[in-house]
Amino acid sequence: MTYDRYGDPDVLQLRDLPTPKVGPGQILVRVSRASVNPVDWKVMAGGLDAMMDAHFPVVPGWDVAGAVEQAGPDTPEFTPGDRVAAYGRKMVVSGGTFAEYVTLPAEFATTIPDGVGDDAAAALPxxxxxxxxxxxxxxxxxxxTVLIHAAAGGVGYLAAQLALRQGATVIGTASEASAGKLRDLGVAPVAYGAGLAERVREIAPDGVDAVADYAGDVLETTLALLKDGGRHVSITDPSVAERGGRWIWVRPDAAGLAELLRLVDAGELRVDIDRTFGLGEVAEAFRVSQAGEAKGKLVIDVTR
Structure with a gap:
């Protein structure tokens, strides 16, 4: 799946491209599954053009699960046939994972445990x-006590579980429709919107020790609830850095992904998948993501 210019999902088109070359320290992955993240369609709209060059035609997609087709020179850690997963963000927007094959730096990838399916492995990175x-x-x-904004979302759902593993009490904002999903994890759900701070204080009268923002436009509420000396992070609002917080950007991390896959394999981390689309249905998947209709991860089955 490709696009020749920035735009909305209408710019996407399925086409044949040459199989990517495999250089030293790289692996060629035969893709089984990829997954959609909001950054995919934001990049397609030109949202990172000031930060990252794009080489057209662009193949979008950064998450991948598949099997090693070929290992480049001096890549002893992988052999053809190895099942692997990766967060495949490169320095240039170009050869992504919504394709039959993708070339990745070997250090981005990790093997998938036998007990983890391709859908979950691709939805996780x-x-x-x-x-x-x-x-x-x-x-x-x-x-x-940690407050997680958008705790039922793609990142928040996993973050809530990781916070619980640290022994923290987790309060999570969500819609009423998603509240049950959070209760099942052991998270105390609160409705987002007007009056949020008051609802959180009903659970944590003295405020919270930490806040993770995966929603955006919540900084003042965060600061109103944060105890003195508390920590806060955001993946959506860079201004948190000016208010004592940290703006988080993910980076490829094979060792970190291996640990997450181990937790999934052990049944200690749940990956929430909404539905699966074929490679020719990426535009539809993007529209579902843009509309906020997904109740979990959207997976792309490249094999169908």
């Missing part, structure tokens, strides 16, 4: 590594 990086930045311990 960007959201899981973002959740892991942000929860680690909050330095949570047992006894801490």
């Amino acid at each position: 960007l959201t899981g590594l973002t959740a892991k990086r942000s929860i680690e930045a909050l330095d949570l311990t047992a006894g801490h």
